Amino acid sequence: MKVSFLAAILFSHLLSGFNGAAGANYTNSTCPTNLIVDTNTLRFPFNTSNFLCSSVWSYQNFILMYQQTSASVWSFVLSAPNNYAYIAIGFSNNGKMVGSSAIVGWLTNAGAGVAKQYYLGGKNPGQCPPDQGFLQLAQAPIIMLQSWRLYLGFQLNTTQPPSQLIYALGPQYQVPGSDNYLFQHQDRVSTSIDYVTGQISTSNGGWSALQTAHGAVSLAGWGVLLPIGMLVARYFKGWEPAWFYAHASIQTLAFGLGIAGVVTGFLLENDVSKNVSAHKGLGIGILALAALQVTALLLRPKKESKHRKYWNWYHHNAGRLALAGAITNIFYGLSLVGQDTTPWFIGYGCYLGVIVLVFLGLEIMKLVPNAACGSLFFIGPERIRPTLE
Template identity: 30%
Template sequence: MALSLRHLLLLLPVLALVSLSTLFPSALSQSCSATNSLPFGNAISLYSNCLDLSTLGASLHYTYDPTNSTLSLSFVATPPSSSGWISWALNPNPDPAVAGMIGAQAVIAFKDGAGAVVTKTYNVSSYSSVTESPIAYETWDRTAEVAVGGIMRLSAKFKVGADAVAKGLNQVWQVGGSVVDGAPQMHELKDANKKAKGVLDVVSGTATSGGSGEGARTKRKNIHGILNAVSWGIMLPLGVIIARYLRTFPSADPAWFYLHVFCQFSAYVIGVAGWATGLKLGAESKGIVYYYHRNIGIVLFSVATLQIFALLLRPKKDHKYRFYWNIYHHSLGYAIVALGIVNVFKGINILQPDNKWKHGYIIAIAVLGGIAVLLELVTWAVVLRRKSGKATTKPYGHHNNGQARQPL
């Protein structure tokens, strides 16, 4: 049946909506990570796929050509500072759980000394030293640009191979805050940075986030931090407070001594467990060395071990060497407390947990410090009053021979 002009006019809006509905999926496929992608909208619209990556506010725009196994891509992210860098990489390791930054074949974009944005390739074999080098993948057409707001876009083409595509590509992405003499510096170690990896399926247009291996390592790092914070950072200072102040009161003898030994020995055992966990983490993280934290930990463990063995050589109170043993014991004790607290803060800076953990430890140390100051005042008041009382009750010309109890 023939349609009249009136019927055609009525059908036009319906036809227009149908046409628009066919266009919407294409438009939406270009709009992932709209905030990051907006400055480069014209360039990234040429790619057939768009993925929001799981961390660092990054996005990947790509086209895969199966005829020659070529991956054309634009990686978009914002570095932490205007002098920072961004990186996208492939890791050929067949195990996705361990295919992280070590072994990554990376392209990194940053501003050179003249202010021009450059791209360079890096075969990342160590966290401590990243130097420009050829990579295992053939790559070309590498470009980069920076938009208003510091957003950067890194573009390149990779020859990836059909077999690798079939298994899934292990991608790694990252952002860093500084470049020194043309060399990208270490990025932050926040949770988002550690999880910036996953498996990319270029055929289906999907990507998974980081594997379980990193999650297990993060758990061990947290255990290491908690054990050391409790032992060296809290229990040892508490044991020193018990020994220094409770012994002033005769009624606390010998309870203070057993409490002191219990605190210090328990702290040592827990600290050794934390130290062993740190050794395990170091063995699993080749190329990652936190020199100050490691060296302080070694000294701390060694001095604490000497302190424990010193208990076996503790002279009796009236022994002529007891005075020198006390100097040795007290000096090492205060040194252990100072080193322990410093290294706990070093570890917190490395782990970079939520601020509540750092603030919680600061509060704990502040409370112990406040208690120590209060007890110091009370102890000296008791000692001075005791001395004054003995001076008024003793016959003229007699001396106390230094027998009054005084703070350690």
């Protein structure tokens, strides 16, 4: 009960981490002094003195400066720290990356600035050709460096730009080569902007409701309940038959949540921009092992059967393999999110640390069965194991 209560508390804290949102430091205001474009250094072919500023991605310190400079022309400057990677801003009609057009800029190894429009036709670099897209550019985009910040400037011929914007940061030290094809980004976020007020809206700091559901049920089932169920089966067999019903109930609930995690994962597949094939494959493999475990439970031989030892070997090792895969896939899935998941890594890591300590403590007690507490756990309150000779 103490372990389950601790797990519930920890999981509730982890779940609250999904609700963190990227805040806006500047909305509908003139740009801070340190972001004002020095016209002597950065010579954009348009006036930037009265631009409005919005903090569009606080985690990566992306700031968008913009202004409607005429009835049919909008001017933009995207500012971000120089991380030796490309920066990108995409305009989308539906909030998704695929099908949008983006302005991307970077500095070459020689320090020259390169900026181009890209049509984001798919998730692979080959599906995102340069110098294509639906944006009507007034002139070629420009990117420059000032005080260790990149400034990507461009103008659009439009009366109203799309309000669904996507921002991306490329992999560090991997800028496009001579063919100008992009490497897969290391991080991205989808937002919407009110051009009048400068207000930025994001979905839980970049997490959608479906991503929240996928992460929550997967973590609860595979990451939290599964090890507790294994703990009950290994160390509480003295409490016959309560241990069996507790073990079966916990693992069945974990299996149900795992199914929900896989289903939401399939629904998410077309909405994420990163390659999740490995994450998907691991998830399906874990679900298959769990399904075999449920099937094995229905076919469990009697204790006196000569086949019981083979069943035990399979059941125990398949469970361990499923747990190892689940833990690996949870951490891998968190790394794919692209947001600040450090609290999740720390929180789940602390939970695993507690579980490991509990396992170690109970294992020591199991190896010293004459101790009163060890006998109570492993033999049960009515049948205390005799002293070993």
